[in-house]
Each structure stands twice: as structure tokens, then as C-alpha cells.
Amino acid sequence: MAQPRILVIVGPTASGKSALAVRLARKLDGEVISADSRQVYKGLDIGTGKITKKEMRGIPHHMMDIVNPSSVFTAHDFIVHGRKAIEDILARGKVPIICGGTGFYIDALLGHITLPDVPANPTLRKRLSQKSPRQLFTILKKLDLKRAKSIDAHNPVRLIRAIEIAKTLGKVPVRKQTPLPYRLEWLGIKLNDATLRKRIHKRLLARMKEGMLREAKRLHREGLSYKRMSELGLEYRYLADFLQKKIDKTELLRKIEQGNIEYTKRQMTYWRRNKEIKWRAM
8 A cells, every 4th residue: 555645845944835835735635734833833923924824825734823822832742733634634635745944843743853752850941941042052062062063052942952851861862763654755945045045135024014023012912921932033032132122123133134044054954964855946
């Protein structure tokens, strides 16, 4: 019996993955599973570039708007919910199309890596939460230099989890593979640096015009702390700084744009290790 087919679309932020996923879903009778670590949160719409209902063109999208942003949605949570979505789509005779830029989540979902079985340590997390990302990164480097070289040094949630694992096991273990029984077809979108930078700049201006600042103000008004907003990374980290008057608007735009450029470099570094991806120049 042939293995079920799953299409996986990857690439850097602002490369047009979502639009491509919709086009292919319409062609292949598919449904899209968003693989974005922040689009799972309700209300984080403009800042995360969440696809709109109009842009979906009638294609069902999964793994969006499923948890309050004050809560922490882990990679393990993503695996549980994401695999349910895959089975649901396959059971209805459709093609699952996984689309997103969070490589770690995609690999975990598909069994390319196995997460270490280390329970949360509330006492340690509380103590570490008082430290800055720079301090956390320094701690992790002393515990596990190899993991420190591959982690997002500005993401306190991931830094704390890595420290938690390293303190329990001595180091973050090598990621073992337990591939799921699916026929995976990997498609990557690749743009030259100049084009990608222009897209990032244009998208940032569009998001500001759409009301990204108003979105951040509303989230805080509805109970999202500035600390938690900062933990959500990229746009929200700097929006929190701006709303607290730590930076001005010029600096806000500069930091968001530069942060996205740096993020795309980390994304491409991550995906270049996957030799199954068929890259398409856009």
C-alpha cells in the first residue's frame, strides 16, 4: 500500500510560502497546516503575517489561533495538535500541505527529530525568567556550547528550555530521527538577498499601515504583559519596547527590519542541511 503523500513548503520569511501553499492546495485538493511558532496564538495577526481569510481563497488552514498568547505553546504541543491535523486531513482524502518558517517545529512534527523527555522544572524556570537573553545565552554556552551555536540567542523561552535540558541530561542530546510513515515531498523557496530585503522592507511598511502598532496596544490592553510580548519575539519584542518608550519609531522600524533579515539567515542555515528539499528560485 502506498504511503500517504504530504507536501512540505519551507523557506525564509517574506518569500511567499503562504501564497504558494494556497495555489498548490487548490490544484492538489489539499489543506494547509501552518508551521509557525507564533501563528498558533490568537490575536497575533498582523505582526506574524498571518494569512487572511481572503488570501486563503477557501482553503482550510490548520494550526492557527488555537491558544491564548499569554500561554506558552511548546514544540511538543505542536507535535500533538499537528499530527491530529495531518490524520484528519488524510482521513478525508485530502493532501496535507505543511507550510511555514519554523524549521524545528516542522522537523519535530514529521519525526525528523525526537524531543528529549525532560519535564518542566518550575523552580528553575522562575529563576531563569529573571535573566536577560544575553545572560541566558552565557549560561547555555557554559553548559552546552554545541547547542548554543544553533539556538536563537534572543529567544528566552528556547534558551530556558535548552538550559533546563542541559542541566538535567548534561547536554542537549543529539536529535534522533523517528520518521513518520508518509511520503514527504519537500519544496523550498529561495530568493536572492536583495529581493528578500526589499520584500521584508515592503512588508514591514504594509504591516505598520495595516495597524501593527494598534494590534500590540490592543493585546496589552487585553492583558498581555510587555514581558510576555517580548518573549514572543521579533516584531512583538520591539513593539513592547516602543510601547514602553524604550525606543522611538525610527529605531522600532530599524530593529524589526534587521531582526527579520537576521532571522531569514538562520532559517536558510537550518534548511540547507535537508538535502531532500527541492529549491525553487522566485
